[in-house]
Amino acid sequence: MAYRDEQLHEEKVFKDPVHRYIHVRDRVIWDLIGTPEFQRLRRIKQLGTSYLTFHGAEHSRFNHSLGVYEIVRRIIENFRHRPFWNEEERLLCLTAALLHDLGHGPFSHSFEKVFGLDHEDFTRRIILGNTSVNQILQRVSPDFPKNVADVIHKTYPNKLVVSLISSQIDADRMDYLLRDAYYTGVSYGHFDMERILRVMRPMEDQVVIKYSGMHAVEDYIMSRYQMYWQVYFHPVTRSAEVILSKILQRVKELYESGYEFHVKPVHFLSFFNQEVNLEEYVKLDEAVVLYYFQTWVDEKDPVLSDLCNRFVNRHLFKYIEFNPNLQLKQWAELQQLFKKAGIDPEYYLEVDSSSDLPYDFYRPGEEEERLPIHLLMPDGELRELSRQSDIVESISGKKRTDHKLYFPMDFIEGLSERSKIKKRILEILHG
Amino acid sequence: MAYRDEQLHEEKVFKDPVHRYIHVRDRVIWDLIGTPEFQRLRRIKQLGTSYLTFHGAEHSRFNHSLGVYEIVRRIIENFRHRPFWNEEERLLCLTAALLHDLGHGPFSHSFEKVFGLDHEDFTRRIILGNTSVNQILQRVSPDFPKNVADVIHKTYPNKLVVSLISSQIDADRMDYLLRDAYYTGVSYGHFDMERILRVMRPMEDQVVIKYSGMHAVEDYIMSRYQMYWQVYFHPVTRSAEVILSKILQRVKELYESGYEFHVKPVHFLSFFNQEVNLEEYVKLDEAVVLYYFQTWVDEKDPVLSDLCNRFVNRHLFKYIEFNPNLQLKQWAELQQLFKKAGIDPEYYLEVDSSSDLPYDFYRPGEEEERLPIHLLMPDGELRELSRQSDIVESISGKKRTDHKLYFPMDFIEGLSERSKIKKRILEILHG
């Protein structure tokens, strides 16, 4: 039998708290799960620094990747024998679902920002490069690795396949909303996924939703909205992320300035030099990053040591609402005051902005094209969701942005009571 | 106001998926949670290697410690104004609950076995030593640290206080059964904790259970039984633990033999020398251990490299039922065959035994004294649980033991097909 069609002698089952069981029958999927590249995802948290806000959020990307695979598996089980669906693309869908986050590194957001990386680029490189994953994909067929990479990169010609994993209601989002809600324990992320799966229908170039399932979709979009603002953008989480970015920035600066590290940032060198090769990249997991942070608590550079101590022992920055675009003068003054007080604003004063667009449809001329969700009406027509749903219409296209200023309140409180600088800083911060 | 009575301006709340919310009002508890020693528990998994079997089991001891605290808080909220209960011991109970696992290291079981350590000893040392935790406890009162340590060590005179945290139905067990069931996703660990809390009553030297709650307790004991055999003793988890112990054993041997490490086991030296000081101990968290394991994959010693590769990339040992006491001859022969095949049995052949006693009452003359669970009958009398419950009686005092043999099947399969050794090994293993 061809490798691509090989079935396991007995179905393998993973116990999963979110989907109850994850079922694997294909040899290819089983082999991919066993690769070092995929196992590495166990050492990268799904929600980065969120565990410092929600102590339950310690789950890994390994968890989530299995979940996305399982959702796609269930969707296409329902697609069998339906028009527009080509059973030949089943394995491609499952594989792309499983591997879609393969290139994520530890605390991706901060690393990407500081070192100018792109995890999607690394997903592609792992799939196409000299890796165990690639070897397995090659065995399926010579063009299979590229197809998988193209689906993940959204350039695969069959957009129906792409939309399973990347659209405004895809397996990726459904899994992470449910999963992150489960592990954090918040009550927001719930929606009736089983119902949504039952009303999904394949069409020429996308998955659409039967009209009768519209309310389940509304619920999903509301969940998404709440999870973004209550969990993903939580200011305590962002505070930890600000510190993390500052650590990376400081290490890079120290390295470039010739600073003598007590414990050298060996695993980071290629990042500093902007020439990250694949082998080095996959070695950098969260354990390694935390090892360095912990040892750097004892470095003599006071900024690095302090920032690492803050991250490791969770002494985070405080925050206030602050929009530097509207408060230009205060922003400039604060930087001056910090300098005068001997607190380097480069590392200790940061504005972080979060913004979210809970749902949108394509508007000609806009930069980022968002594939709208389409409802399949009883008469066979397709209709864009927000034209049918009052709730969705009301939030459609409405971008909300929050700006917050992060700073070490303990430093400010530690300034001399008589200091005018302290008084003035507090005046500005307390509005 | 005395520090011990200080209340937070506003109650702090942690979102917890198991108990929904964890409530903190006492300044002392809040300060303890903020210490580096307590935050360190975020970097130690509650279930060690279980995440390699149940991918959801990635939660930390930080999680569990907050949970035990919360359960004790709820129990003693119900105790207020009841006979035998002394509200003066409230803070002591809460503190002991919060800190009871403070001395746990990474993968404690293996470390304790290989290096002859005892995590309870370290809990004591952290509480009594020169630590942030100790400073806070000192502020409560000079004898407070010792009292907390004594409660955890079960030597505190008031046994009622001790039994909240250490008995056959204590806050520790109730939390870990519910929590581990939640994160693994298994359906076994559920019981009606709310009901049990409602029927707990303080007595002179123990917590007892009102008779009307007996069935909830039966359910709890069954949950415990199932969790032990289905989760805690799962052979795949034990396989990972066997490998972990072998890594530690190998590193120690290499170190003692003067082997030149590419990446030196700096953090382990005091462990090898059996002189672990507190400062070094608390630095060794799971991130550090995983950092070493990952770097040692590239060590030139083939055994160390192979074992680390197995652990990091989850290439575990296979297992069969095997009782070396009953199968002495095969045991000896297997060791010989492994040696002949060039597979060092010291590192690649191991028997691991699990045994559990789901419930027991004290029997005079026995080594380990187990405090029985007592029911408070409607007539005010106390009665040992198994005398009242058929179910509990039926499993009471029945120890069950499983023996399994672990070995690298891939090595054996890799032996030459013509080899008689291979054939004979497989014969023995397949019974």
Place this chain on the structure above:
Amino acid sequence: MAYRDEQLHEEKVFKDPVHRYIHVRDRVIWDLIGTPEFQRLRRIKQLGTSYLTFHGAEHSRFNHSLGVYEIVRRIIENFRHRPFWNEEERLLCLTAALLHDLGHGPFSHSFEKVFGLDHEDFTRRIILGNTSVNQILQRVSPDFPKNVADVIHKTYPNKLVVSLISSQIDADRMDYLLRDAYYTGVSYGHFDMERILRVMRPMEDQVVIKYSGMHAVEDYIMSRYQMYWQVYFHPVTRSAEVILSKILQRVKELYESGYEFHVKPVHFLSFFNQEVNLEEYVKLDEAVVLYYFQTWVDEKDPVLSDLCNRFVNRHLFKYIEFNPNLQLKQWAELQQLFKKAGIDPEYYLEVDSSSDLPYDFYRPGEEEERLPIHLLMPDGELRELSRQSDIVESISGKKRTDHKLYFPMDFIEGLSERSKIKKRILEILHG
């Protein structure tokens, strides 16, 4: 001890699937639960005809009444020692919560429509009249019955007390959303009630919500919106209700025309005569109504027999979207066609409209005054919810109305195939 302060020797506990346990300590509450008037609520379904759509929705108003009591109990437990809260009004709140639905009859909606009744009026009459409930309330104090009735009727001077039971986020709504979701099994009605209870604060004339709980309230409002459209207004449920109303209408007409019933509508006579006394009212529970419907299946009047058969055996009317205001001509034509076909449109053709206003604030000059939900901002100010929440703002004040036409498709299909009437009816119905 005064009766109003009497506590039960031991707390009584009801197992409740929604709130886990319902706790009763007050003798007055316990006595009220035991009255025939309250026990009667066991024989009246909470959701009327919804069980014909959602088979799980068989729960009674007894269930719900206990739930509302429990929620109020929890709210005011948090209010103790807070400003604006008067512990003297505790028992009044609990009693009003427990009894707020006491006057509901079977399938209230239809009975009220056909016979011009008002269940709130009967609640008042049971509380103030010659009943077991009244006797118990009298024992508390002579003015207690009136106070309870006034709270339920929203005329009690202390609006804080009123708002616990009647406002846009009261105990009544919170219980029914959670409870109806639980029993129907739909996934919409969930929101974090525990969080909402924690952020409720008493103020001078209302309960307000701390700003930090805004998102839980948004979730609650969305749940409400979804439950209305997915459950409460479900067209199959409305179809059963249409038939029920038609039965009542027919029985009344037959009675007034002197028809000789095989089984006389003894229990209905006072309803026909518009002089319903209390004693007769409380005797009419769902069992009695269903007894009549079942026996009337065998009545010789074909309309009554057919309608009863439809209700008892669930042969419901079909429905289409139809707005008679916009489709005046078709509406008139349909009625003509039905008459020609020998199907009395008075009983077999009905438009039913549902409309809902998910949230609104007071607008001067409007008929129905709706108390807005106020957020308590960090600076102590109060702010109307929709000014703070984008989501709520977007649906605030937006009334949505659905019109549906109900008719017996089986009758129409049973018309002769050659009939032009049949053809024309189907043309209109299929749009």
Place this chain on the structure above:
Amino acid sequence: MAYRDEQLHEEKVFKDPVHRYIHVRDRVIWDLIGTPEFQRLRRIKQLGTSYLTFHGAEHSRFNHSLGVYEIVRRIIENFRHRPFWNEEERLLCLTAALLHDLGHGPFSHSFEKVFGLDHEDFTRRIILGNTSVNQILQRVSPDFPKNVADVIHKTYPNKLVVSLISSQIDADRMDYLLRDAYYTGVSYGHFDMERILRVMRPMEDQVVIKYSGMHAVEDYIMSRYQMYWQVYFHPVTRSAEVILSKILQRVKELYESGYEFHVKPVHFLSFFNQEVNLEEYVKLDEAVVLYYFQTWVDEKDPVLSDLCNRFVNRHLFKYIEFNPNLQLKQWAELQQLFKKAGIDPEYYLEVDSSSDLPYDFYRPGEEEERLPIHLLMPDGELRELSRQSDIVESISGKKRTDHKLYFPMDFIEGLSERSKIKKRILEILHG
């Protein structure tokens, strides 16, 4: 297409809180659900008088019957293409599952006891008699009704089919344990049904369980044990049942003695005469019974009136542990004392016994043959469950029996304080 193979144009789905969704594709199943005989099950509570103890337990047999159908549907979906399974018997299994409780009347237990009926006999008569159900079954094939009846009656030759619905781990039990736990809200009845369904395998004459699923089965048996003693045998429920039986007994006696009823027991006449025809039987649902009970509260016979009042308004009998076999003398004395006090012991003094055998295997020579649960071992052998499971072994074959005495405490308390009879009765009752 043959009627037996007809599929619905679109799958029908029932929202179910226990199984989430119940799926119907077969036209035959859909038609059966629509019959008056099946719809009648909506008017019969699954747990009889349990709602007077657990207010949530108001669900009907309609609910449960759909649930059993759904479980069988899922089981045999897994059986397809497996040895021993004949897809030809699919519809038979589904139909028997759906209809297995069709003959249940209101409060079956009491009716069967007082009037010597057997609900299984009525199930058979409805299936084979002149009913809508029978017409549908006839359309499938002339012998189909008999086959369905035989499966339910356990006389069908293929025991594999029988065991799906009647064995110690069948769809009937799995559904009622989960469902009754859900509606009562107790935490006992949970077990991992999904896992059990996955490990069920068809064999020659029974369904067996793969060894790897043994622990899920242990959990199921423990759930069963707890549900029996905590829910089904709850003494408050039994108290209501005792009263119910006494009402039926009294009505019968009054009827036979020529008593003139104010409201005649028309629906009961054939029951008194022991000649219940099918038509009359299916008319007697719970609404009808409750209608009579309510009207009989006003009957002039004081016993009937009192008993009906007790049932309708939940003034139940109290109870104590009492074994008349061991306490013969007290039993006789109590009856004398009651007579002297003017309380008819025939109606006001009753011993009720409950006994349960949580699991058993066949023991030669025993009256009731119980099909044991067999495990399918890895080597292909079958093994009786209790030989493999310590837990099950420990409770296997152990029958537990409880005896309770029920009596109207309010009557006794109402006796004159000076009465020696009262004193003596209380002495005996209080042991």
